[in-house]
Amino acid sequence: MIINHPLLGPRDAAEFVYKGDASLINRPNWQADDAAELFHEYLYLRDNPAGQHRELWYHEQGDRSWLIVTRNTLTHEISNVEFARDVALAERPKK
């Protein structure tokens, strides 16, 4: 596979390390009343769709950036690649 890095352009997926569902950037609040349940869902019940999937890839053999890749799990077609950090910052206010 080839991941089109936002700054570095197309790179072979072999340079990257895969983590999984992009929702892993939304770590629950440890002080919430139902923190235990929230963390359980956060860590164990991830999206696993047959189709569009937002997922985390780490460019370990590149610029060491964590990326959020939108990829179709049926065709492997990649429709979007973003810096996870940008997304995380953008989603901050919502929390």
Place this chain on the structure above:
Amino acid sequence: MSQINRIEGGLINRSKKLSFTFNGQSLEGYEGDTLASALLANGHRMVGRSFKYHRPRGIFSAGSEEPNALVQLRTGAYQEPNTRATVTELFHGLEATSQNHRGSLKYDFMAVNDLFSSFLSAGFYYKTFMWPKAFWEKFYEPVIRAAAGLGRLSGQDDPDIYDKGFLHCDVLVVGAGAAGLSAALSAGRAGARVILMDEDFCMGGRLNVETLSVNDQSGSEWATQALAELSAMDNVRLMTRTTAYGAYDHGIVGALERVTDHLISSENKPRQILWRVYTKRTILCAGATERPIAFGNNDRPGVMLAGAVRAYVNRWGALPGKRVAVFTNNDDGWRTATDLAAKGVEITAVIDSRDGQPPVDVPKGAAIVMGGRIVDTKGRHGIRSITLSNGQQIPVDCLAVSGGWSPNVQLTCHQRGRPTWRDDIAAFVPGGELPQGMSVAGAASGNLSLSSVLLNGHDIGNSVVSDLGFTPSKVKASSSEEETTGISAFWHVRESKARAWLDLQNDVTVKDVKLSHQEGFRSVEHLKRYTTLGMATDQGKTANIPALAVMAECTGKSLPETGTTIFRPPYTPVAIGALAGRARGKDFRPSRLSPSHSWAKEQGAIFVEAGMWYRAQWFPRSGETHWRQSVDREVTQTRASVGVCDVTTLGKIDVQGRDAAQFLNKVYANAFAKLPVGKVRYGIMLREDGIMMDDGTSARFAENHFVMTTTTANAVSVFRHMEFCRQCLWPEMDVHLISSTEQYAQFAVAGPNARKLLQKVVDSDHDISNEAFPFMGCGEITVCGGVPTRLFRISFSGELAYEIAVPTRYGDSLVRTLIAAGEEFDVTPYGTEALGVMRIEKGHAAGNELNGQTTARDLGMGRMVSKKKDSIGNTLSEREGLNLENGLSLVGFRPVNRSEELKAGFHFISKGNTANMANDEGWMSSVAFSPNLGHSIGLGFIKRGSERLGEIVIATDPLRGGEMDVEIVSAHFIDPEGERLRA
């Protein structure tokens, strides 16, 4: 007798004679021959035996689709099983032998299988060999296994080398026939970066074997001219002997280049190169493959594909037979008759399954049978005659069969593409979703006349480059005369009583397909799996479609309704050595060497692999014959005076930023925010699921600067994890990570005399006295006259100890200096074994304890997990399952009988209980012989261990035999109060 069947003409170099041997017999051929063409030229028809029935088999095709003519190429360690003679380029000194027979090729004892063929019908083995029970493994299976397989591996290491590489281009053209050359010309002329590859050693494809002319030149002349133009373009790369075998995601194509397979020796160059091609567009010009028609005994040597017969005559001047008949269902079959007749070959008959008039002028003297059928053939080791449905027998020594042409759609299906059926050419053509960036041109896309192929290749080449933003050249497409390509589907002769073969290599007949249908194996995949159709080395290139047609007939469905088989890589089989490339032996993975490596080597150190690292395991001294002697000495000497150990391999991460302290406070389970500058703290890191991930120390060198150490094993994953935390979880923090593992050579200096030794190298303006530099202190100092140094007062051994880090370039020099300076203290270098003994004596957990299954609580560090703050793993570490009342805890063990030796992997059972899984209470994780205590000691996990100190339990070891009584003790065997550390 030499080359009795060689005639004039062809693209061979008659001035270059090549001698070779087949089954020990020496023969001659010419440069430009394949093994198959040379064998035919020498009058060899029978070249092998079939898989199941051991039927005599000859050369069937002239390409990579060959099911029959498989030979064992070369000898000794170089021997190469199942090699297709039809694509093996002849070279001087080639040695080939036939496969899969006991006794000679001609008289094969295993041929008895053929007599029992009715017992060996499809799937027979699923229904029998079950009685008596034990007999399957003891008798039946060994017999079946011995009979299975075709060629033989030598069992010796592959002596050749292989390489890999990466190619990049705008347009990859696969196949250099009429379509490929036209497409490449279009793309090349427009200025695109083009790669043109072909599996053959001579580009041109069918242009080299047909008598059709292009632009009033012969096809091969035109090809030569096109290649000359292409090779003159520096934006075009031509690759012969290169097969594009797989289409992968996002336009990546895998290709295999056979660099030296046509040479007697590789001469230290790679035998083959595996190329990963990164291309914007791929134009598949893979041509088409002819298929046979099934009829009685259609597998005899001499029965060949019609296109192959004329290929041998036209390209190689090799005559497959002297009295040739043709059996066809299409116009193209007739071309074989006319081409051969033109060369003066006797055409005894042309049988066309279609009614009506012959499509071309009839060769003189040939019997023409329109609407004809061949029901049977005769000839034990090669065809001698054919029998028609009307009973007429015609003597032949070669039968050219054409059931029409199937476009080579394989690569279009390597992802989601499914071919679609075209009735007018009775074949599947590329359909559905093609792999990203792929287009198809020429015969591969269903254009079966040369004129249409040339035009199609030219046009697709142009449209692809204009897609990419290039301006296509104005040059017109080349043209050729028109030819007729009529066909009406005809798959097998129903009237045939005898067995009619579909899959020649795996011996799958029409009867087998019918039986498969009768027993309910009707989906294509069931058919393949039940009959083994298409599972042989030719992957059913010539067999699948006719077999599908027979199944369609049984189900009463149309062929496309019946389905198509799914094509997967590789297009043709690829040597495993090529896919591995250079990665074998010592080069399987890179080696990381610590700064003291060459010094340690000089000391005769024994090394051990630690991940990619090589670490000194112990340093034998003269007179020491057993590793234990060396290790015991290293431990004793270190505890008595001082020892030096290279700990460079530990992961080191510089953590900087305004929020560095807060950041560490979140990634570590214990508190770090308030660590004073100049201090080091031991930290435990949890995974988010609350299990221990890693442990290590972090030293605060400045308000905004920490230096963290990780275990050697987890250095990479911890860095990755911390980058995740930094970028994804807490992006608002100002914190920066960089690995300094490679930057510093780090040595542990341990033992009562550690300080004295260091004081000899530390520059005098730095005070490292206990007062100025207490336990868990750290600082930046200089040694040996100004060399910048990081010094840490930390101890893994339990002794007064430091870790000293200098820029790596000085590492070699530093270890030599420390050993020299330590002479007066009888300093010893120590390796990972002594390190392990001392940490076990001290009760420190290491890899065997931090195994990814244990919690801080299990390790007796539950209280370190601060509940006053958020940290990774904090919340989920509170789950009931990780806090069981009778949970495991890490404790020490010693044998009740001190002379007994503990072993890691023991399981613990309470006294009086029987040893079984229900009574299993834990296991021994690490053991060592403690030279200080004089007996074997161990660390292990046992339920409620910390409450059971002093209890005797059974340590059981059924695996290695035996069990022993062991006492549960504190894990701190040495200096439990830690006085030595602070000395």
Place this chain on the structure above:
Amino acid sequence: MPNYTLTARTPLDGFSHDFNGVSVTEVNGRSIVSIATSLGGGEALSKALAKTYKLKIPEPGKSTVSSLDNAVLLGMAQDQTFLVFDDHTEDKPVDVVSKHLKDTAYFTDQSDSYVMLRVSGENSRSVLERICPIDLHPSVFPEGSVSRTIMEHLGTVIVHEKANTFLLMSARSSAKSFLEAVEVSALNIG
């Protein structure tokens, strides 16, 4: 003063060899300092760089060159650049840099973290084609381009210095394996 002195060793003891159409040479005498841009500190750093080194911060994948200390600034990541410059015998690399750039960023000495090989000659691209996944064609990877990638399982920074000349930086501890990867490529071609 202790009566011991430490002598420096280079990763490959100054390796240099000419192969068929390509030379492979170990590069030494260069310091490497990682410059991490603090959160919101980009402005101050660019100013300091412009003032002292007359350098612009390059995009990741690009590099900029300064006459001061023959410094080259490699764009490694969004918030990270490597400054590569001639060794100063007196000062530590980090001190050299902070003298110029003060505390406008976080500096880390990486001078001993890498082995540096220069691969040059008309066959350099054919040699690198065997191990480097990056497209090195001048139209795609022009002079001045920088890339961190993986070669034969080893993380590697590649810099296109000038026509047919590439600088490779890989981890120091695996210098021998890395050299072997390049050597074997040089021997395997043609």
Place this chain on the structure above:
Amino acid sequence: MKYSGFKVIKEALTGHKGWKPVWRTPKPKNEYDVIIVGGGGHGLATAYYLAKEFGITNIAVLEKGWIGSGNVGRNTTIVRSNYLLPGNEPFYEFSMKLWENLEQDFNYNAMVSQRGILNLFHNDAGRDAYARRGNSMMLAGADAVLLDQEGVRKMYPCLDFENARFPIKGGLLQPRGGTVRHDAVAWGYARGADSRGVDIIQNCEVTGMNIENGICTGVETSQGTIKAKKVAVCVAGSSSRVMSMAGMRLPIESHVLQAFVSEGLKPILPGVVTFGAGHFYVSQSDKGGLVFGGDIDGYNTYAQRGNLPVVEDVCEGGMALMPMIGRARLLRMWGGVMDMSMDGSPFIDKTHINGLYFNGGWCYGGFKATPASGWCYAHLLAKDEPHPVATEYRLDRFRRGAMLDEKGVGAQPNLH
């Protein structure tokens, strides 16, 4: 129809006219006692044991495509019971015992071949871990032998002992492990279930679950609505997809595992070997092909195909372990979609929806588990309580912190 030596001979002499279809092709009834969703190995085994051992025969097995088209038809055919944890080992040993009597039990030759499986280790820590595991196996009544380097060399002289980057120090051998003809397992169970009245319905895709106030009453399919007292999902690889029809999220990711077969070769490997220092394991089939595999590709996917880096990685492991296979050619490669669970262990459990049951999360250990999985799932469906060897395979174990993590890599499915 019973298969016997006599029957085979009779048919051979009479032109094989008497063979009947191995299973019927019935139309679905309106209602069944149990609907099993998924006609793979586990689903068919479940139907077989429900009918044979628990006397429930009013069963339909619904298969989207052709039976055995799932991972039972695309794996590397290895059977073993060499597990570490008390929650796993007894289950897999139960499975091994069922394998050992399978052919006589269902009168079909699945070619169960106990040629031994050898897991190599390359350092002391590896040896210690295998010693712990081997003892677990033996405490659970399985067989295990710890070999040193010489022991390994005697069995497999063709491995690289001389020049290896990670020298072979020894191995953990399970002599009773081995291989089975994978397709035949599906066909044998199908035949056995069909002959006991189970309806096997191919080309019948489940498109919806009928759930009314917390009770599952049946399924919608491409062949219409089918009612059932109990619906048993058994679709490893598609578990998340199918269970989402019931509104459930699972601790599972779908990943592709590639497998490989070489051209047919005369016998050269006696048993199964697993490399400890790289991703490679291999055995040789009765037809002569080297059947081998390695690691999963490592990204979520539902495509039954993988990519080149893993192919190379696996072959690198192969050449590092046995450099004699360099001139053997890779003939076929394919991919199977795996249910990768969050701790690497499976689920056989009820759900919070009455009448809806779940079996999945087999990672790439599903094939060897087929008989026990079928038996234990049948037990759960028949008695509504877990079989004694499958009590830990609960869906709520992560909430409770009762993970079954053999590898110790945590909630990172692509590492299990």
